[in-house]
Amino acid sequence: MKHFPVFLAVEGRRIVVSGGGEAALAKLRLLLKTEARITVVAATPIGEVTALAAERRLTLIKRAMEPGDAICASLFYAANDDDAEDARVTALAQADGALTNWVDNLGQSQFITPAIVDRDPVTVAIGTEGAAPVLARSIKADLEARLPRALGTLARAGKAFRGAVEALPIGRKRRAFWSEYYDSVGPETFDKAGEAGLRKSLEDLLAKHIFAKTQAGHVTFVGAGPGDPELLTIKARRALHEADVVIHDRLVTPEVLELARREALIIDAGKEGFGPSMKQT
Incomplete structure (x- = not known):
């Protein structure tokens, strides 16, 4: 493994994109799903990028990138579709201390962005280290078809209930509770009563597991x-x-x-x- 997969906390943090064309827009469609503060530096952005700035979904700086533009940025994307300019802005961003990605240039990138299946807060990332992006997209399409749309709703309800589940001891009993919720009780409840019924089903399931006899190993x-x-x-x-x-x-x-x-x-x-x-x- 040449790239270690991690999930980076970007809530409230800066992500800078250099470029205002189609390559930059493709990255922005993904980045705007996060809670990061997005800044785009581009002298001549296309209309879609300008519209996103008008909607206050990102900050647009209409000029070529300068030293200091990537200070305090957690991530930086060079997406100018121009090798010379992408080399220049990548060097500037690295000097500012940002991790850099040169779009479509694996060898010059310090990190890569995987194919993503989004069931927020459940996120599946698929990477091939740049060897087979078509394969990554194929796996993504297969997972999109397999994972139910309700999965994110189940996960959000489960996350809100995690404090109550601390009544169960860490280990087998707690794993058994969550397995039953995600494998059967949660999906069945959602199908019958929707999101409104999940809290009650979690409470009933927790009571069942609290009073259940401990099984022998x-x-x-x-x-x-x-x-x-x-x-x-x-x-x-x-x-x-x-x-x-x-x-x-x-x-x-x-x-x-x-x-x-x-x-x-x-x-x-x-x-x-x-x-x-x-x-x-």
């Missing part, structure tokens, strides 16, 4: 097969995803172990001739 044996994670059964993948502890031998591949939860305890119990091994008692 159990062990699930999973065969890893020849090592290809795509050959695992659905039940095996689910077991790995839900496990608190995963104990494996040396024949299990890293690709299979990637399916475990990040928070799970991974224990290597494998043995190798004349090598390190775990004692058996």
